[in-house]
Amino acid sequence: MSVPSSLMLEPYTKQSLSHEEQLQLLKDRGLLVEDNSKALHLLHHISYYRLSGYWHPLLQKPKHLHRFKPNASCNNAFKLYCFDRELRQLVLGEIEKIEVAVRAQMINTLSMAFGPTWYADKLRFINHRYGHDPTLKKLLDDFRNSQEEFIVAFRKKYSDNYPALLDDYGNCIVRSNFNLVFRIERWEKQKSHSASFCA
Structure with missing residues (x-):
């Protein structure tokens, strides 16, 4: 008898983090942050989860461990975000x-x-x-x-x-x-x- 997949899922237990705590988490995972004020501004105005898609390519494998590659930086992720935004605007236009x-x-x-x-x-x-x-x-x-x-x-x-x-x-x-x-x-x-x- 197979076990229903819903019984194998774990409950979501993550707590909400402030922007300062989110920034510290990124640093702890190895992301280089050149400018704390700029990084906090991005987290506040764009959001952690929207930006996460842009620093995902900067993660080491296996990516589920959430460890950044050497020299991966907040600026790298923001450049990817800006490129994607400009490309979307061009395509939609x-x-x-x-x-x-x-x-x-x-x-x-x-x-x-x-x-x-x-x-x-x-x-x-x-x-x-x-x-x-x-x-x-x-x-x-x-x-x-x-x-x-x-x-x-x-x-x-x-x-x-x-x-x-x-x-x-x-x-x-x-x-x-x-x-x-x-x-x-x-x-x-x-x-x-x-x-x-x-x-």
Whole structure:
């Protein structure tokens, strides 16, 4: 008879440590700390556990013993943290550009083919009986609740039940609903969007 895995686990008994105690623990494990004030600032503003992922590569093997390699320093760990942060910002910035371009292409293609209120026509969507109504409701709720200046102006000027998904209006409305709209769009038009980026 096997023993349930939950019975083999040990209880968590670690006590909370102050930033000063955390710093001393790192020193005891062999981490070189060039500037105590800077190290305490990092522990206070970034946190011990967030930084732990960056000093993990600086640990000797076996890593579960938590002993740092010779010359491993707080500055080394912080440099890794800064590199990772800057890399994330660069990657996310490029992803945003791609998202904006795809969204603009989708809105333009469908608006030119079916008119600016294409999204209100159930028959243009796959499984429209099941997925269209809640998606449309979400789009319209976002439009009615938006405080974007140009959308407020649009609501004051036009009486249409369905707003036109054109340029800034479309980007703002679709932004938070992009995955839902793209997921239920007919496959023929999805291929059209893809072709425009691969040409």
